[in-house]
Amino acid sequence: MSNAELKGRLVAFARxxxxxxxxxxxxxxxxxxxxxxxxxxxxxxxxxSYMERxxxxxxxxxxxxxxxxxxxxxxxxYWQGENLRRSQTAATGRIARYAWGNDYHDVIAxxxxxxxxxxxxxxxxxxxxxxxxxxxxxxxAAQAGIGWHGKSTMLIDERLGxxxxxxxxxxxxxxxxxRTAQDRCGKCERCINACPTxxxxxxxxxxxxxxxxxxxxxxxxxxxxxxxxxxxxxxxGCDDCLDACPWNRFAKVSRESAFSAQRSTxxxxxxxxxxxxxxxxxxxxxxxxxxxxxxxxxxxxVCVAMGNVGTVEDLTALERAAADPEPLIAExxxxxxxxxxxxxxxxKAQSN
Numbered sequence: 604m605s606n607a608e609l610k611g612r613l614v615a616f617a618r619x620x621x622x623x624x625x626x627x628x629x630x631x632x633x634x635x636x637x638x639x640x641x642x643x644x645x646x647x648x649x650x651x652s653y654m655e656r657x658x659x660x661x662x663x664x665x666x667x668x669x670x671x672x673x674x675x676x677x678x679x680x681y682w683q684g685e686n687l688r689r690s691q692t693a694a695t696g697r698i699a700r701y702a703w704g705n706d707y708h709d710v711i712a713x714x715x716x717x718x719x720x721x722x723x724x725x726x727x728x729x730x731x732x733x734x735x736x737x738x739x740x741x742x743x744a745a746q747a748g749i750g751w752h753g754k755s756t757m758l759i760d761e762r763l764g765x766x767x768x769x770x771x772x773x774x775x776x777x778x779x780x781x782r783t784a785q786d787r788c789g790k791c792e793r794c795i796n797a798c799p800t801x802x803x804x805x806x807x808x809x810x811x812x813x814x815x816x817x818x819x820x821x822x823x824x825x826x827x828x829x830x831x832x833x834x835x836x837x838x839x840g841c842d843d844c845l846d847a848c849p850w851n852r853f854a855k856v857s858r859e860s861a862f863s864a865q866r867s868t869x870x871x872x873x874x875x876x877x878x879x880x881x882x883x884x885x886x887x888x889x890x891x892x893x894x895x896x897x898x899x900x901x902x903x904x905v906c907v908a909m910g911n912v913g914t915v916e917d918l919t920a921l922e923r924a925a926a927d928p929e930p931l932i933a934e935x936x937x938x939x940x941x942x943x944x945x946x947x948x949x950x951k952a953q954s955n
Contacts, residue, residue, distance in 0.1 A: 699840025
């Protein structure tokens with residue numbers, strides 16, 4: 604079988620598995636390795652020290668898989684449309700759309716395993732990654748033509764917009780590379796202007812320390828007070844720069860049922876989250892990426908959102924949370940209580 608025939612069968616198989624795009628780039632050093640290293644040195648990654656590990660492998664994918672000839676990049680759409688199933692009687696929070704359904708790591712890893720077995724039949728040796736390996740995946744995806752680098756630093760596909768996950772397969776098989784995509788952002792800077800905290804400091808430059816996704820997911824400790832009011836009702840991630848992108852108007856609803864929104868991610872009142880025990884939290888989010896920040900991180904975020912959008916009716920739940928044995932939750936709950944009382948008339952705003 605020729606390389607062209609194998610590539611054709613691979614792309615068709617990836618489509619059968621539900622991937623919306625499957626493209627190839629040569630296994631070569633990424634184009635922005637130096638910029639990434641400088642970004643780390645500036646401290647813009649905040650507490651994400653894990654990004655500093657495996658630098659040599661990120662700079663040279665041959666060190667990830669010796670003898671690799673090609674990198675297969677796949678994209679999977681997760682757009683669910685505008686879902687309005689939210690509580691109408693109590694304050695609710697916003698969760699980034701990518702976390703509305705099941706954990707994408709698990710969903711995509713199962714599909715990559717099938718592609719790995721498919722390629723092994725043709726003598727290939729593979730390494731597969733879903734947002735976890737020492738690979739500059741957006742660089743490799745851009746080289747493969749999945750999309751282009753948007754000014755928000757997100758990758759943009761003219762059919763999918765920005766609503767897609769990426770995954771990579773390094774293989775020792777030689778497959779013909781695809782063309783890169785043309786940058787079609789033009790003079791548009793809507794994503795930059797949409798960021799609530801000014802985290803996009805310049806086109807293609809993100810200061811993670813200011814990003815709401817970082818503050819509510821990657822940051823393990825206390826959220827700086829100066830950012831709390833800017834977080835608004837967001838309790839896991841932020842979609843503002845994605846929502847602002849004009850290319851997203853072309854997005855279609857994902858075919859992947861595992862990403863369908865669940866009541867736990869779009870339908871619950873904020874105060875109901877506060878009552879979750881450790882076991883209840885693990886059970887509620889057992890299939891969700893939210894489980895990764897644990898109860899302490901999630902309820903920290905919930906408290907901040909309640910401080911911003913909650914009412915006096917939420918004070919009882921927050922006062923209980925202020926006595927939580929987990930100091931991180933207690934601190935943010937106390938802040939929320941104070942903020943609600945300030946908004947609703949100081950000491951006159953009493954719990955029921």
